[in-house]
Amino acid sequence: MRGGGCEAGYSLLEVMVAVVILTVCIIPMAGMFDAAVGAGGGDLDRARSQANRTVETVRALDYRTAVLRYGSGGAVACPGGEEPGYEGSSCTLRAGFVDEELRLTDVRYGTRLLLEVRVEWDGKTHRQTALVAAVEP
Incomplete structure (x- = not known):
């Protein structure tokens, strides 16, 4: 109970x-x-890795060497080639001189170089931009 x-x-x-x-x-x-x-996150990660490695390769150069190699304004193959184990992708690097407001200029051998890295794979594209600037003396 x-x-x-x-x-x-x-x-x-x-x-x-x-x-x-x-x-x-x-x-x-x-x-x-x-x-x-x-x-499919792995493909995008590889593309980002490729783009980051390309930017860091150019930034590791002294400014004058970077300008002489990549400052022509035309697209060139990324330094270091394609991502290992990532066949079928393409990586291009384009560089141009920019002013203080980061607008492209016609000035040759300026003090700011804007890099655009483009990685393409399976009809997809990843773009990354970066700025390389000359060190003021």
């Missing part, structure tokens, strides 16, 4: 039903997350 007091809480059946409902909702979400993580 029960006492006259009121007992608060959930029965075992209510807890089990809640666990089943949560399980039915969470398992499909976990599958969608796994599919989203593996959906």
Whole structure:
């Protein structure tokens, strides 16, 4: 016989039903997350890596050498070639001189060189821009 007091809480059946409902909702979400993580992110990561490596290769040069090699304004193949294990991609580097507001100028051998790296693969494109500036004496 029960006492006259009121007992608060959930029965075992209510807890089990809640666990089943949560399980039915969470398992499909976990599958969608796994599919989203593996959906081609590796190609974009490789393209970013290629572009970053190209920019850093040019920045590692002294400014005069960078201008002589890449300051013509035309597109050239990225230094270092394509990403290892990433056949079928192409990487081009274009450089141009810019003014203080980063507008392209006709000035030859200015003090600011704007780089544009373009990596293409499977009909997709990743572009990255960077500024290389001469060090003031």
